[in-house]
Amino acid sequence: MAAKHNYTEDSIKTLSPLEHIRLRPGMYIGRLGNGTHAEDGIYVLLKETVDNSIDEYTMGYGKRVEVHLADRTICVRDYGRGIPLGKLIDCVSIINTGAKYDSETFQKSVGLNGVGQKAVNALSVSFRAQAVRDGKAKLVEFERGKLAQDNRPAKSDERDGTYIEFTPDEQLFGKNFAFRKEFIEEMLWNYAYLNRGLTLNFNSKNFKSEGGLSDLLKKKLTGETLYPIVHIEAEDIEVALTHGGHYGEEYYSFVNGQHTTMGGSHQAAFREGLVSTVRNFFGKQYDAADIRQSIVAAVSVRVQEPIFESQTKTKLGSTDMGPSGPTIRQFVVGFMQQHFDNWLHRNAEAAETLRKKIEASERERKELSGIRNLAKERAKKANLHNKKLRDCRVHLGTKHKRAEQSTIFIVEGDSAAGSLTACRDVQTQAVFALKGKPLNTFGLTKKVIYENEEFHLLQSALNIEDGLDGLRYNNVVIATDADVDGMHIRLLLISFVVKFFPELITNGHLTVLETPLFRVRTKKQTVYCYSEAEKQSALKKLGKAAEITRFKGLGEVSPGEFKDFIGMGMRLEPVTLKNLHNTEDLLGFYMGKNTPTRQNFIIDNLRIEKDLVEV
Numbered sequence: 367m368a369a370k371h372n373y374t375e376d377s378i379k380t381l382s383p384l385e386h387i388r389l390r391p392g393m394y395i396g397r398l399g400n401g402t403h404a405e406d407g408i409y410v411l412l413k414e415t416v417d418n419s420i421d422e423y424t425m426g427y428g429k430r431v432e433v434h435l436a437d438r439t440i441c442v443r444d445y446g447r448g449i450p451l452g453k454l455i456d457c458v459s460i461i462n463t464g465a466k467y468d469s470e471t472f473q474k475s476v477g478l479n480g481v482g483q484k485a486v487n488a489l490s491v492s493f494r495a496q497a498v499r500d501g502k503a504k505l506v507e508f509e510r511g512k513l514a515q516d517n518r519p520a521k522s523d524e525r526d527g528t529y530i531e532f533t534p535d536e537q538l539f540g541k542n543f544a545f546r547k548e549f550i551e552e553m554l555w556n557y558a559y560l561n562r563g564l565t566l567n568f569n570s571k572n573f574k575s576e577g578g579l580s581d582l583l584k585k586k587l588t589g590e591t592l593y594p595i596v597h598i599e600a601e602d603i604e605v606a607l608t609h610g611g612h613y614g615e616e617y618y619s620f621v622n623g624q625h626t627t628m629g630g631s632h633q634a635a636f637r638e639g640l641v642s643t644v645r646n647f648f649g650k651q652y653d654a655a656d657i658r659q660s661i662v663a664a665v666s667v668r669v670q671e672p673i674f675e676s677q678t679k680t681k682l683g684s685t686d687m688g689p690s691g692p693t694i695r696q697f698v699v700g701f702m703q704q705h706f707d708n709w710l711h712r713n714a715e716a717a718e719t720l721r722k723k724i725e726a727s728e729r730e731r732k733e734l735s736g737i738r739n740l741a742k743e744r745a746k747k748a749n750l751h752n753k754k755l756r757d758c759r760v761h762l763g764t765k766h767k768r769a770e771q772s773t774i775f776i777v778e779g780d781s782a783a784g785s786l787t788a789c790r791d792v793q794t795q796a797v798f799a800l801k802g803k804p805l806n807t808f809g810l811t812k813k814v815i816y817e818n819e820e821f822h823l824l825q826s827a828l829n830i831e832d833g834l835d836g837l838r839y840n841n842v843v844i845a846t847d848a849d850v851d852g853m854h855i856r857l858l859l860i861s862f863v864v865k866f867f868p869e870l871i872t873n874g875h876l877t878v879l880e881t882p883l884f885r886v887r888t889k890k891q892t893v894y895c896y897s898e899a900e901k902q903s904a905l906k907k908l909g910k911a912a913e914i915t916r917f918k919g920l921g922e923v924s925p926g927e928f929k930d931f932i933g934m935g936m937r938l939e940p941v942t943l944k945n946l947h948n949t950e951d952l953l954g955f956y957m958g959k960n961t962p963t964r965q966n967f968i969i970d971n972l973r974i975e976k977d978l979v980e981v
Contacts, residue, residue, distance in 0.1 A: 406543075412440055430564070433567065498525065502522060592611070602667060605702070626682050639701065653728065760772055771840065804858045804862065848917075881896075888912050
């Protein structure tokens, strides 16, 4: 029988804002993480800081923002008006303090709730803020959110603006957290696309765009487009779109400069406006899925006093453009029906190409309908006895507080699946076991998903047959052995995703689990090493007499050990399409039937390493 606890007046606690932020950081920055995912908390801290500089630029002050990273410390300097010196401490440490409540001072800004910069301060081991205004500067310093030094204003010949420097607290983010430069660069590029004329500088590299969202699509495209990029804009809205030859839909949506990775009312309105405009233009009731198939689009809107569904602002919940304006749906749909329709009339050749693409998608969908129903019936029967999926209890898309932690591990073989299943978190971690090497899907159509039982079961487990709206797991993790066969399986799976579900990659859902190559231990201490260099470092620390075990496969790892690799210290390597402008060519080289070409490449680039000596 559970012990009874007295529920009295003494049970009621009141936390200070600082204590609350540090105790419940997820309410303020979403996930914590160690920096291996673009939405981990350390990047939210940076975003909250840069957002303030962007809001200054949007209001017409300062054309340059400088960001510098040194190890784990980030510095952000803008050349806006600078925080009023007398309110500097309040603005960076007291919740619900700021100028964003004054709609005359900041119109259509991102930060509206007076929390962001205070969270950065509270979750940093050290935090410094300096404001420069009218020939005077004031510097304040904090340690874990508590004021450590308050310097008096002093004369300064620096340009007006604000300087913020912070180091995230390893007590919260873990000893192994680290900033990834590619995630910071991606963030800064988005700021540049949405703020033409603004220069952002990161560790001496400039980020600037003159083409706006058109430049964004050019950078994101992973293959040839069917027609030139459509780039249309009006007050408070900008849209860029085109169609490619890939499967799926790819969207980049923004509100007041904030990248809404989970979409929201503005993205839904854009999808609706696209469909209605195309139907009206061609005079045919095309299926919405056929119209949107293979689209790559970016949409940015500016909303007065936006309402987001979380503090991290990844999904827009607002339905109105402003207190007295139209609804977001009316605004975006109306914009598309006017401006995109005009573009189609002015570009007859592109419009005809779009029509052929839609009708080709329609034909393929109808061809698939018969085999799809057959596959579903087969899957229903298989699911009664299917042991491939060991599901978890909490899934993405639910209102559970841990929904974003939902993860599925795709492993090879029952042995690895057994070890992982025995030590996983049954609330948020699922396991899908492959029976061997999956089929090479290069050059095949979507029909293969329904003909191949394993792919169909995987698609069903993820629930992505009709797009990512129903995705059941936020993290899709490929967990294969670190040997030749494991690498081949990994490549086959990534090829499958690139071919049929690229949005899993572009939306940051697909990662690869890094597992240790070595275990170095003594009677008192055990160190897991992910590289030869880490092994040598461990030997130096524990002594040459330490025992070394070389892991050849995940099946060799005991459940007790596996628990260390999929917990707080889990190492995940994101799969990205960065700087890849033609996935078809790449997959054709590595996965196609050009064996002699590939053989010659391997021979020309072959390096022979000394065999590792196992102790």
